[in-house]
Amino acid sequence: MELAKQYKEQAQAKANREGDDNLAYDSVWCVFDIDEHPRVGEAMEMARDNDICLAISNPCFELWLLLHFRDNPGAQIRDRMKTMLIKHVPEYDKHVDYAAYSAGYGQAVTRASRMDQDAEEVHEPRRNPTTGVYRLTELIRG
Numbered sequence: 001m002e003l004a005k006q007y008k009e010q011a012q013a014k015a016n017r018e019g020d021d022n023l024a025y026d027s028v029w030c031v032f033d034i035d036e037h038p039r040v041g042e043a044m045e046m047a048r049d050n051d052i053c054l055a056i057s058n059p060c061f062e063l064w065l066l067l068h069f070r071d072n073p074g075a076q077i078r079d080r081m082k083t084m085l086i087k088h089v090p091e092y093d094k095h096v097d098y099a100a101y102s103a104g105y106g107q108a109v110t111r112a113s114r115m116d117q118d119a120e121e122v123h124e125p126r127r128n129p130t131t132g133v134y135r136l137t138e139l140i141r142g
Contacts, residue, residue: 001052002046005050008028008050008051011024028052029052029053030047030053030055031054031055031133031136032054032055033056033057033060033078034057034058036078053136054132055133055135055136056131058128058130058131059076059128059129060078060082061131062078062081062082063130064131064134065085065092066081066085067111067112068101068105068108069085069088071111074129089101105137112133113134115130
């Protein structure tokens with residue numbers, strides 16, 4: 001989060017110095033897992049205070065990948081999520097091969113969005129399982 005804040009400030013300073021708003025970032029995102037993040041609250045506060053967007057996955061990023069193949073797996077731990085993902089992508093090893101996931105992208109967005117809505121309805125944002133990665137990917141897709 002500190003590095004994202006630093007890059008954002010540097011880009012804004014350069015844009016101000018050169019009088020060119022195009023040099024500033026449209027948005028800055030940090031992507032992280034809840035599973036072993038020791039300071040989630042602090043990260044969320046820093047993001048809010050510095051206008052940095054977050055794509056948080058609970059318990060882990062593998063949830064986002066798994067949603068390309070199947071619906072909500074229910075609350076899980078990281079190791080179990082990885083085991084479920086490997087059933088669909090046997091060669092998975094933290095490297096994401098776009099071709100393996102592209103066909104299920106639309107379903108993943110729908111599933112992740114629905115999981116977020118369900119969590120919000122019961123006032124448990126970012127609960128296990130949820131992932132906000134779809135917001136970032138949809139922004140990139142434009």
